[in-house]
Amino acid sequence: MKLDLAIINGIVYVDGNFREVDIGIKDEKFAVICEKGLLPEAEKTIDATGKYVIPGGIDTHVHFRDPGHTDRGTFYTESQAAVAGGTTTILEHPISSPPQYNKEILDNRKKVAKERQGVVDYAFYAAAGGQYPEEITKVAKEGIVAFKTFLHEAPEGRDDEFIGLTMANDYEVYIGMKEVAKTGLLLASHAENNDLIQGFIDHYRKEGKVTPEYHCLSRPPISEYSTVQKMLLFAKETGCRLELVHISTPEAMEMAKQAKLEGQEVFLETCPHYLLLTEEELLKHGPFAKCNPPLRSQETVDKIWDYVIDGTVDFIGSDHGPFLIEEKENGNKDIFVAPAGFIGIDLRLPLMLNEVAKGKRGLTLEKVVELCSTNPAKIFDIYPKKGTIQPGSDGDLVIFDMNDKFTVDRNKNYSGSKEIARVYDGKELHCKLNYTILRGKVVMEDGLVDPEKDGTKGWGELVLRNEK
């Protein structure tokens, strides 16, 4: 047998530990994992001496606005940003125009994704809303990995992106969760208390308080954990498996932890920005640091790390949110007008590796692999195709060097919305990604993603969850 690709001399994550083994890939899949020096011949060999080799990253939370808002980026541009950052599979949340709440819209998004010829593998969430609950069990049969909902009406001027995606009152939440429970899939919920937030925004606006810090003040921690408490209760009552996305407060994490201990099926996501940035960023970057929920205090940031280390947090998503610079700049005069979110698909893994390099939080490389790859694969039911290095699994890998550095530069970002990438710009990271390999093909080498030259254009494929 001649291998397509061999990775030799690396320190490889296998079965939960790092070991010095060689890896052979054939026909897109891992074929051989063996002691050093024993691989058969290969078409191409990468010498990973002194470097780590881990399963490709799985980003549990990205928004691609394609079709609908291709000016913010397409499946092609954003896929390049993904693999630049060591992500080989993305799970796409449905804020697009329109969101995929039925088979027809989902089929169209699958078609668009294929036509764009991206370089990352992708799976879809479907939208679950109060408007079309009858679609929930039908669209569940289409290989989606989970459902997503919002608990509020569409934000000003963004109606087309939220059709069929919101459970706008408690009755809709109850009915929607009952429907999702029938499918056995996860329901991901944005967890913020809209009544509280609208009240605060109206109050601050009346007083003319519309500078960036009021974004944080209008969404205090209780606006998150009061909703998390409600969603846990409704999920328990309806038997719905719950995914709490981008959780930013220790109070909410503690509630989820207790629910888990009682046996409830609840899964918790946080994002690098809630672990690494504070509300101070709003003063520096204004609308470019606006996200929902907002960045929190240093004290809050320090506390949520405990829940990462103790295993309450199941996975890290980027909440990659492309927007145009003009859209963000609208918030310079009134922070409440700017869209919430920023891009980060390219930095999710590097930022977490950098925390390992700094060594202050007790984070290990093994834990990063669990949070960024293995846990998502298992929880979203695409394991062992994804999220592991073992014979028969897709040949998805990241090779990186913990003894090298790189500096974040937004001008080198591949995203269609690179202009809004401010919060990490110029930051030096104490790790460097050398290669991203998707199903046996090198899609990123030394930071460069060039599908035309590499012949990898269109290599990204749709991933469906395991058949039960």
Ligand SMILES: [Zn+2]
């Ligand atoms: Zn999101």
